[in-house]
Amino acid sequence: MGHHCCSKQKVKRGLWSPEEDEKLLRYITANGHSCWSAVPKNAGLQRCGKSCRLRWINYLRPDLKRGTFTEQEERTILDVHRILGNRWAQIAKHLPGRTDNEVKNFWNSCIKKKLIAQGLDPKTHNLLPASKNLLHAHGGSGTANNPSNNHAASQFHSSNGNDTPPFTISSPTKAPATVAVPPSMVPPPGLYDVANPGMVIGQHDEHAHHHAAVAMQQGYPYNDQTNNGALLMSFTDQNSAGVHASMDFLNGSSNSSSSMEHAAGMPNAGNGFNQGMGMSAFMDETAAMWATVVEPDGMGGGIEMSHQHLQQQGLGQEDVVGPPAPIMMNGGAAAAKGVDMMDVSSAVYGSAVATTAFDLELMESCGMFYSGAGHGIGIDQLQWDC
DNA sequence: AAGCAACCCAACCGCCGTTTC
DNA sequence: TGAAACGGCGGTTGGGTTGCT
Numbered sequence: 001m002g003h004h005c006c007s008k009q010k011v012k013r014g015l016w017s018p019e020e021d022e023k024l025l026r027y028i029t030a031n032g033h034s035c036w037s038a039v040p041k042n043a044g045l046q047r048c049g050k051s052c053r054l055r056w057i058n059y060l061r062p063d064l065k066r067g068t069f070t071e072q073e074e075r076t077i078l079d080v081h082r083i084l085g086n087r088w089a090q091i092a093k094h095l096p097g098r099t100d101n102e103v104k105n106f107w108n109s110c111i112k113k114k115l116i117a118q119g120l121d122p123k124t125h126n127l128l129p130a131s132k133n134l135l136h137a138h139g140g141s142g143t144a145n146n147p148s149n150n151h152a153a154s155q156f157h158s159s160n161g162n163d164t165p166p167f168t169i170s171s172p173t174k175a176p177a178t179v180a181v182p183p184s185m186v187p188p189p190g191l192y193d194v195a196n197p198g199m200v201i202g203q204h205d206e207h208a209h210h211h212a213a214v215a216m217q218q219g220y221p222y223n224d225q226t227n228n229g230a231l232l233m234s235f236t237d238q239n240s241a242g243v244h245a246s247m248d249f250l251n252g253s254s255n256s257s258s259s260m261e262h263a264a265g266m267p268n269a270g271n272g273f274n275q276g277m278g279m280s281a282f283m284d285e286t287a288a289m290w291a292t293v294v295e296p297d298g299m300g301g302g303i304e305m306s307h308q309h310l311q312q313q314g315l316g317q318e319d320v321v322g323p324p325a326p327i328m329m330n331g332g333a334a335a336a337k338g339v340d341m342m343d344v345s346s347a348v349y350g351s352a353v354a355t356t357a358f359d360l361e362l363m364e365s366c367g368m369f370y371s372g373a374g375h376g377i378g379i380d381q382l383q384w385d386c
Numbered sequence: 387a388a389g390c391a392a393c394c395c396a397a398c399c400g401c402c403g404t405t406t407c
Numbered sequence: 408t409g410a411a412a413c414g415g416c417g418g419t420t421g422g423g424t425t426g427c428t
Contacts (some may be wrong), residue, residue, distance in 0.1 A: 015396070015422085037413070053414075054397070089416060100416075105395050391427080398420075406412075 012046040016055055020045055024052055025060050058099045065097025069106055077103060077111060082125045 012020075027043035033056065036049035045052065058064075069077070073095050080091045088100035088107075095103060112122040121128050 013398075035413085050414085051397075057415095058396070086417065101396075104417075109394055389428085391425100393425075394423085396420105396422090399418085400416105401418100402414105402416080404412100404414080407410090 011040075011048045011051070013051075016059075020047070021055070021060060024055060028056060028060070058101050061099075063097055064099065069098075069110075073098070074106075074111065077107060081107065081111075085123070 016024075023043050023045055024039070027039065031042065033039055033053070036053045039045075039049055039052045040047045043052070047055075076094055077091055080094055084090050086104075086107075088104040092098050092100040092103045107122075115122045115125070116128070119128050120126065
C-alpha cells in the first residue's frame with residue numbers, strides 16, 4: 001500500500017534516472033516546490049510528490065555535502081544522538097549539508113558498529129549487559145545499581161581493595177515524566193545535592209570560586225519523554241593521572257569537545273562558573289550524582305564542599321579537595337572517589353580534542369529545559385542570566 | 387572466475403502532526 | 408468541527424557493490 005498521494009495515479013518507483021533528476025532539478029530551480037503534490041505533474045514526472053520531495057532533499061538539493069563523514073561530524077552525531085536518540089532529522093540539522101537519511105544510514109552502518117565494538121549499547125550509550133558482566137567479573141564487592149537495568153549507572157570495581165571502580169558510566173536514560181522547575185526554584189550558583197533537594201553543598205562566592213552549580217531539583221533537566229538517550233554521560237577512570245571531566249551538554253555556544261572542552265565550555269556561561277573551569281556531573285536512576293570540578297590546567301580539581309556538609313557526611317575537606325575527586329551524592333551519603341573522568345566519545349574515538357557543533361540551540365530544540373507546564377528552566381536561566 | 391555473504395545506501399512504507407477546506 | 412490533503416519523520420527494504428573463499 002503506497003502513500004495516498006501515490007495511489008491515485010500510476011507512478012514510477014525505484015531508482016531515479018538521470019533524465020528524471022534533470023527534470024526535477026530544472027523544475028524546482030525554476031519554480032521552487034511550494035506544493036510537492038503538484039511538482040511531478042508540472043515537471044512531467046511519473047512520480048508521486050512524496051518521491052520527488054525525497055529525491056530533492058536527499059540527492060538533488062544544491063547545498064548537500066557529499067562524501068564520507070568527517071571525524072567531527074561523527075562526533076557531533078554521537079553527541080547529539082546520545083541526547084536525542086534516533087531523531088535523525090534533528091541530528092541532521094546540526095550537520096550542514098547532511099540529510100537525515102544520510103545520518104541514519106551512517107549511524108546504522110558505521111557508528112552503531114563502533115559502539116557495539118566498544119561494548120556500548122547504541123541506543124542508550126551505556127555498556128551492554130554482556131560488557132558489564134565482564135567487568136563485574138574483575139572482582140570486588142559491588143555497590144552496583146540494579147544490574148538488570150541497562151539504564152542504571154554501571155559501576156565496576158577494581159581489585160585494588162578500595163572499591164573504587166576502574167571507570168564509571170552513568171547515563172540517566174529515563175527522564176522523569178516532567179521536570180517542572182518554577183523560576184523561583186532555579187537555584188543560585190552553588191553545588192547541590194540532588195538527592196536532597198535544597199541541600200547546598202557549595203556556594204559560589206569570591207572565596208569558593210571553584211564551585212560549580214547544577215540545578216536539578218528533582219531529577220534531570222530534561223523533558224524529552226520519548227528519548228532514552230543519555231543526557232549526561234561520562235567515564236570516570238581512576239587510573240588516569242590528569243583531571244578530565246565531561247559534561248556532555250551545556251557546552252554553550254562555543255565549540256567544545258565532549259570531554260575537557262565540554263567541561264571548559266560550561267563556565268563560559270559566566271555566573272556561577274569561572275572561565276576555564278568545568279564541572280562534571282552525572283546521575284543515575286537512583287538519583288545519585290557524581291560531580292567534579294576541573295581546573296583549566298587539568299592538574300587541580302576536586303570538589304569543594306561546605307565544611308558543614310562535609311561534617312554531616314563524616315568527611316573532611318581533605319577528602320574531597322585536592323586530587324581529582326568526584327563526589328557521589330546518593331541519599332546524602334557522599335563518598336569521595338579518586339577518579340578521573342573521560343568522556344565516552346573520547347573512549348570511542350580516542351580523541352579529546354575534536355570539536356562538535358553541539359550547541360544550546362539543540363538543547364532548546366529538544367525542549368530539554370522546559371517543562372510541560374511552562375515553568376521550566378530556560379537556556380538563559382540555565383546559564384544563570386549571563 | 388564463480389559463488390556467496392556482508393555491506394552500503396537510495397528509496398519506499400506507514401505513521402503522525404499540521405494545514406486547509 | 409471533521410475529513411482530506413499534505414509535509415515530515417523514522418523504520419525498513421532491496422538492489423547494487425565489494426570483499427572473501
